[in-house]
């Protein structure tokens with residue numbers, strides 16, 4: 001009996017598709033592996049270094065038994081401030097992942113929360129906000145607080161997600177107009193990175209965002225997201241550090257491996273916990 005012979009075309013197809021298939025499998029595996037990304041930034045408004053942990057877009061994902069892996073990473077980062085910048089919850093389903101996280105970080109450092117579009121789309125949002133405050137986490141809803149950390153004067157401000165037809169530009173003018181008169185290092189929690197042009201109208205030193213999920217596929221070399229909601233294809237603010245004059249904008253690629261469905265893998269885009277070390281520029 002004659003052995004089946006592979007045609008040239010079949011060989012070519014196998015040559016092309018095998019590496020792509022392997023890359024897909026590799027992405028499926030690494031797309032579940034938690035990564036800690038650290039940024040170092042400098043300011044003349046800071047005397048003693050502060051360490052900020054930024055958590056976004058968890059969508060109730062659980063890392064390790066009872067969220068042990070994620071909580072361990074946060075504790076190892078020795079945070080002076082914890083910022084939860086939206087979509088910690090999801091529109092529906094179990095909230096256990098978010099609860100385990102909030103319980104695990106309780107009392108570690110002052111913690112602040114703003115809503116993301118998926119938090120606000122949950123029909124039980126009022127209950128969710130009560131749950132957040134029950135862990136000692138402060139909700140910032142077009143508001144700010146002045147605090148002192150290691151002798152540094154810090155202003156932490158936060159805005160709600162605009163999903164319900166709210167206008168960031170107008171609301172921010174009302175909420176943060178008086179910040180021009182105040183001293184201190186000013187931080188804004190804003191879930192949406194694409195509204196950066198509104199944020200730069202205010203005297204913030206640091207803005208932290210999420211929402212983009214790294215564009216699901218984070219394109220190497222150009223560091224853009226393949227597709228980001230509300231930004232489109234090959235979007236700029238998919239994840240990373242961006243400078244706008246004196247304002248530093250840090251966008252986390254987020255922690256979700258549940259949303260969108262894990263069938264669409266995170267490619268070159270591991271779920272990310274962000275640590276920001278703000279040091280004295282003097």
Ligand SMILES: [Fe+2]
Nearest residue numbers: 087116117211
């Ligand atoms: Fe979002």
